Amino acid sequence: MVTGAPPLPNAFISGSGFYVPPRVLDNETFAKTYGIDTTHEWIVKRTGIEERRFSDEGVATSDLAVPAAEQAIERAGISKTDLDMIIFATLSPDHAFPGSGVYLQEKLGLCSGEQAKFVPALDVRNQCSGFLYSLATASSMVQSGNCKHVLVVGAETHSAALDLTTRGRTVSSLFGDGAGAVVVSATEEDRGVRGWYLGADGRFADALSQKVWDIKKRPFIPQNEEGVGQAQPDHMFATMDGKLVFRNAVERMIRVLMEAFNDLSLTRDDIDLFLFHQANMRINQYIADQVGIPEDRLVHNIQRYGNTTAATIPILIAEAERDGRLVPGKKVAMVAFGSGFTWGAAIVDW
Numbered sequence: 001m002v003t004g005a006p007p008l009p010n011a012f013i014s015g016s017g018f019y020v021p022p023r024v025l026d027n028e029t030f031a032k033t034y035g036i037d038t039t040h041e042w043i044v045k046r047t048g049i050e051e052r053r054f055s056d057e058g059v060a061t062s063d064l065a066v067p068a069a070e071q072a073i074e075r076a077g078i079s080k081t082d083l084d085m086i087i088f089a090t091l092s093p094d095h096a097f098p099g100s101g102v103y104l105q106e107k108l109g110l111c112s113g114e115q116a117k118f119v120p121a122l123d124v125r126n127q128c129s130g131f132l133y134s135l136a137t138a139s140s141m142v143q144s145g146n147c148k149h150v151l152v153v154g155a156e157t158h159s160a161a162l163d164l165t166t167r168g169r170t171v172s173s174l175f176g177d178g179a180g181a182v183v184v185s186a187t188e189e190d191r192g193v194r195g196w197y198l199g200a201d202g203r204f205a206d207a208l209s210q211k212v213w214d215i216k217k218r219p220f221i222p223q224n225e226e227g228v229g230q231a232q233p234d235h236m237f238a239t240m241d242g243k244l245v246f247r248n249a250v251e252r253m254i255r256v257l258m259e260a261f262n263d264l265s266l267t268r269d270d271i272d273l274f275l276f277h278q279a280n281m282r283i284n285q286y287i288a289d290q291v292g293i294p295e296d297r298l299v300h301n302i303q304r305y306g307n308t309t310a311a312t313i314p315i316l317i318a319e320a321e322r323d324g325r326l327v328p329g330k331k332v333a334m335v336a337f338g339s340g341f342t343w344g345a346a347i348v349d350w
Contacts, residue, residue, distance in 0.1 A: 011142035012192030013348065014078075014149070014185035017071025018318035019064055020178040020305060026051040030173065034164040043173045048281020052176030052306035054159040060094040062103035064179040065155040069108060071318070072151065076183035080108050083183075084147035086121040087138055089130030089154045089310035091339070092161060096213055099123030104153065127208075128277050128338025129198070130154055130310035131180070132346055135334075136196035138184040148186045154310030155179035161210070163237035171238050174280070176306030180314025191328070191349045197260050198344040199252065208245055208339040210238040249283050249337040254290060256345040257335050264347055268293055270331055271347075273320065277336035278302035278312040287335075299325065309338070326350060 025033065027040035027050060043049055055064065065088065073080055088101035101121030110117050126133040131154040138150035158175035162168065184193075212231050214220055221229035253276070261267060274297055276284045281302050288298050299316050308315060313334050320326035330350040337343040 008143055008145055009186035009188060010190070010192040011139040011184050012187050012189070013182045013317070013350070015072040015074065015076025015183040016181065016314065016318040016321050017068045017073075017075060018178065018180040018311070018315040019067040019071070020053040020176075020315075021055040021059065021064070023054050023056065024051055025054055027173075035166075036164065036169050036172070037166040038169050038173060046282070047174055048300075048302055049174065049306045050303045053178055055157050055177045059157065060100075060103070061090055061092050061155050061157045061179075062094050062100045062107060064157065064177065065100070065104050065153045065181065066107050068155065068179040068181040068314075068318075069104065069151055069153055072181040072183050076149070076185060078149055078183065078185075080110055081115050081117045082149050083110070083117070083119050083151050085119055085138070085141060085150045087124060087134040087150060087152045088121065089124040089126065089134045089152070090156055091125065091127045091130070091309055092157045093123065100155070126310075126338065126342050127340060128279060128307070128309050128312070129336045129340070129342040129344045130338075131313045132196065132334060132336050132344035133198060133342070135182075135184065135193065135346055136198060136344070139193040139196060142184055142186050150184045151181065152184055152314070153179065153181045154312070154314050156309045156311050158309070161237065163233060167233065168237055170242065171240055174307045176308050178305055178308040178311045178315055180311045180316075180318055182314055182317060194347045194349055195260055195264050196344065196346040197256050197263070198342075199256060200340050200342045201248075202340065204244065204248065204341045207241040207341070208238070211235045246280070246283060248341055249279065250286055250290070252341065252343040253287055253335045253337050256343050257291065257333060260333065260345045260347050266347065271333045272297065272330040273326060273332045274298045275313050275316045275320070275332060275334045277338070278305070278316070279307045279337070312336075
């Protein structure tokens with residue numbers, strides 16, 4: 001008698017963690033420290049941000065990821081050697097190459113000792129949508145049966161690459177440093193990632209970009225007579241068409257959320273918590289108003305951390321779990337939009 005193959009597992013988030021640097025810059029300190037012509041009121045009105053965290057010199061993005069990853073692993077109830085894969089989402093890697101995933105692997109101690117485990121490490125470069133692209137990848141790996149536990153990290157060190165002058169205030173006031181992590185694990189229980197939905201529109205790739213590393217140029221960074229690389233400010237630092245980004249963020253986030261609802265036969269009333277990427281409080285509040293999301297179901301932390309890009313949603317997850325807002329049985333919607341343009345949504349039964 002021939003029996004069928006065993007059912008494939010579900011993928012659920014078994015543990016979460018986060019870490020932000022200890023140095024806090026509220027808006028007044030931010031302006032005074034760097035001599036930027038701005039005010040607390042100007043920043044809050046346009047972004048909702050009241051303070052952010054900056055790392056000290058010498059701290060790499062993978063350094064921020066270590067404590068976040070260790071927390072997630074501990075809360076998942078597994079050991080580091082139980083991991084089958086690392087996925088690291090960031091737009092601010094330690095170096096141009098190699099990716100930060102391998103640095104994190106080594107710093108977690110997976111490359112030494114009698115129990116060394118050389119798990120694959122994958123870097124994802126989808127900016128503010130990076131965590132959801134990574135979650136989709138991790139969930140697929142687990143649901144395929146090829147991995148049992150996947151560590152997913154979103155981490156950023158923006159402070160090293162911001163134009164901290166009045167010229168760059170529109171962008172520099174938005175960003176902070178931090179890391180969030182989750183472990184995606186296999187389970188036979190009826191829970192976990194129910195669906196993920198991703199998209200991209202490369203027509204607007206230049207609307208939010210940082211082109212300091214321009215491979216079209218020979219050499220890729222212009223040099224002076226001594227061979228020292230020099231870049232103009234419009235290439236050295238991030239540039240953004242703010243109105244275009246705002247308009248597309250609202251449209252794409254609403255559309256991908258509705259796509260998820262339609263595919264899974266859900267309505268907004270079925271969702272217990274909405275975890276939106278923390279790019280701009282005005283964007284998220286506008287979307288919530290358009291969709292009719294009650295304020296008590298929308299989680300914010302941008303006022304304390306600013307935009308930590310790939311780290312925003314995993315930090316939200318970790319904080320919501322610590323605060324008791326995110327518990328087993330809750331249904332969660334995650335939505336993000338970012339440079340590329342890229343976007344994504346995921347529906348998760350906790």
